[in-house]
Amino acid sequence: MPDRSAGRRSRTTLAALAAVTFLGTTVLTGCDSGPEGTTKGAAAEGGRRPAAAPVWDRSPESVAAVGDSITRGFDACSVLADCPEVSWSTGTDSTVRSLAVRLLGASGAAVHSWNHAETGARIAQLPEQMALAAKEHPDLVTVMIGANDACRDSVRVMTPVADFRASFEASMRQLRSTAPKAQVYVSSVPDLKRLWSTGRSNQLGKQIWKLGICKSMLGDADDMGASAVARRAAVQDRVVAYNGALSEVCAKDPRCRYDGGAVFDYRFTGKQLSHWDWFHPGRDGQARLAEIAYRNVTAARPPA
Incomplete structure (x- = not known):
């Protein structure tokens, strides 16, 4: 057997x-x-795929800017005029060293950066600006918007927070429809109350304010009565709420990075303000904004 x-x-x-x-x-x-x-x-051999590269590229090779008068360099070079060459985001001025210059070098910034911001723009105009920026197919889009939504003729007509959030969401959708892989760096809205407190010590600046700059915050600059104090506090609260909306919407997009409130927290002094209106950033202020942006864009992790 x-x-x-x-x-x-x-x-x-x-x-x-x-x-x-x-x-x-x-x-x-x-x-x-x-x-x-x-x-x-x-x-x-068709097994596990290699780990994906980090979503955030710390060395983008092109920059587009959207936003308002700050990004246009308003009142930084002459009274009541834009000066985009000193823009914190895409300017070419050697004393400012914009974010684009720091990332791309002076020659690279001159060719591979675009400024679609508009003086006076509010968040409702941001989707249109985003559409223009998306056509450039930039690696990075910088956003600084919201000051004009709080800077109105009265507190009553400030942009509601819900509308502000909806417009920013629409702006992100507009960008993603054309440039799905573009990174977005979102700056917080500056502390308008601090700018009022700093600038009101300058008599020339207060005369310019009377022309209509940010009436909700800067109107009757020396009035310390209960009504004026409450008005400024309402503007401040709205700015804080706007920043919360920017942070929350940005957090939903893996290619979006909020500055963690860095610009809002920055303690601007008279040295950083425009010597024309003592409210907008001058050259030195633009340089400080560029420093903040560069630090956050190139950081290994987003701001806390």
Whole structure:
């Protein structure tokens, strides 16, 4: 009769050899791992894919700007006029060293940056600006908007927070429809109350304010009565709410980075303000904004 026990021993031996061979192959393959422990051999044979590269690129090669008068350099060079060459985002002025210059160099910034911001713009106009920026197919879009939504003729007509949020969401959708991989750096709205407190010490600046700049905050600049104090507090609260909306909407997009309130928290002094209106950033203020942006754009992690 055939020796069945011998056959069973043979099959057991073959199974053991196969297991050893499999383990050996696995160990050898594991020694050839790529970043984040990814197995190159497994990826090549249809196994696990390599770990995805980080979504945020800290070295973008082109920059488009959207926003309002701050990004246009309003009142930084002459009274009641734009001066985009000193813009914190895309300017070419060597004393400011804009975000674009810091990222791309002076020659690169001159060719690969675009400024679609508009003086006086409110958030309702941002979707249109985003559409223009998207056509450039930039690596990075900078956003600074909201001051004019709070700076109105009266507190009563400030942009409602819900409308502000909806317009920013629409702006992000507009960008994503054309430039789905563009990164977005969102600046917080500056602390308008601090700008009032700093600028009201300058008599010339207060005369310019009377022309109609940010009446809700700057009107009757020396009035410290209960009504004026309450009015300024309402503007301040609205700015804080706007910044909350910017942060929350941005957080939903993996290619969007909010500044963590860095611009709102920055303690502007008279040195950083326009010597024409003592409210908008001058050259020095634009340079400080560029520093903040560059630090946050190139950071390994987004601001807390």
